[in-house]
Amino acid sequence: MSLLAVQNLSVAYGDLFAVRDVSFAVEQGTVFVLLGANGAGKTSILRTISGLLRPRSGEVTGEGKSLVGLSPHEVARSGISHVPEGRRVFPNLTVEDNLTVSYIAERANMPAADALAAVYALFPRLAERRAQAGGTLSGGEQQMVAIGRAMMNFPKLLMLDEPSLGLSPVMAELVFERLAEIRKGGTTILLVEQNATCLEMATQGVILANGSVALSGDAHSLQDSEFVRRAYLGV
Ligand SMILES: Nc1ncnc2c1ncn2[C@@H]1O[C@H](COP(=O)(O)OP(=O)(O)OP(=O)(O)O)[C@@H](O)[C@H]1O
Numbered sequence: 001m002s003l004l005a006v007q008n009l010s011v012a013y014g015d016l017f018a019v020r021d022v023s024f025a026v027e028q029g030t031v032f033v034l035l036g037a038n039g040a041g042k043t044s045i046l047r048t049i050s051g052l053l054r055p056r057s058g059e060v061t062g063e064g065k066s067l068v069g070l071s072p073h074e075v076a077r078s079g080i081s082h083v084p085e086g087r088r089v090f091p092n093l094t095v096e097d098n099l100t101v102s103y104i105a106e107r108a109n110m111p112a113a114d115a116l117a118a119v120y121a122l123f124p125r126l127a128e129r130r131a132q133a134g135g136t137l138s139g140g141e142q143q144m145v146a147i148g149r150a151m152m153n154f155p156k157l158l159m160l161d162e163p164s165l166g167l168s169p170v171m172a173e174l175v176f177e178r179l180a181e182i183r184k185g186g187t188t189i190l191l192v193e194q195n196a197t198c199l200e201m202a203t204q205g206v207i208l209a210n211g212s213v214a215l216s217g218d219a220h221s222l223q224d225s226e227f228v229r230r231a232y233l234g235v
């Protein structure tokens with residue numbers, strides 16, 4: 001049974017269909033990439049999985065159980081954490097409060113202090129800055145907070161919406177290194193990106209174009225595809 005399955009999903013805003021008949025499955029232990037240009041429907045798909053949007057049609061299941069109709073909190077409790085587009089760090093809360101605010105005791109299955117220690121081990125820079133206000137952090141540090149906040153609940157599935165956007169190449173690499181570490185720890189990753197270089201760390205993926213699946217398969221075959229070479233690598 002797939003950790004997450006999206007079947008014939010369509011999402012619309014009024015008359016405008018942002019996602020049309022999209023299907024894919026994410027298996028335990030993998031890094032699955034949703035790759036697509038601006039407006040392809042990537043964020044709409046993640047927000048639907050998280051319970052922030054209702055699908056127009058289709059099904060979303062987590063370990064075989066339907067997630068459609070659950071609140072965002074219920075989806076999080078089921079073991080799916082979402083690092084949103086734009087990070088959404090609370091500017092007036094400290095790093096530590098930003099991390100603690102999403103902690104769900106039943107989900108983390110350990111005291112908040114222990115969950116914090118695990119996040120600080122992953123991102124030592126956040127430990128140094130635990131008392132600093134979120135709004136004064138650099139973009140890279142804010143991305144660490146956004147990921148750390150999701151990791152406070154030890155999700156089975158970590159979903160990230162363009163985590164490298166706006167980061168320097170060095171900082172983006174650091175973030176991807178941390179994701180590799182998170183995966184080694186047993187967390188499955190669903191990564192949304194526009195940049196095809198993320199296929200290097202992926203196992204499977206889907207390429208979205210105008211809300212539909214243009215291509216799907218293992219990461220190597222996507223990397224080698226004419227579609228990716230033309231559209232994303234410019235070769
Ligand atoms: N709240 C909304 N109301 C109306 N249309 C929306 C809304 N949110 C998104 N859309 C439209 O849905 C389509 C898909 O948007 P979405 O944000 O899912 O794309 P995306 O792949 O995440 O793009 P980006 O890479 O720019 O973040 C776009 O045409 C967008 O204008």
Ligand SMILES: [Mg+2]
Nearest residue numbers: 042043044085
């Ligand atoms: Mg988006």
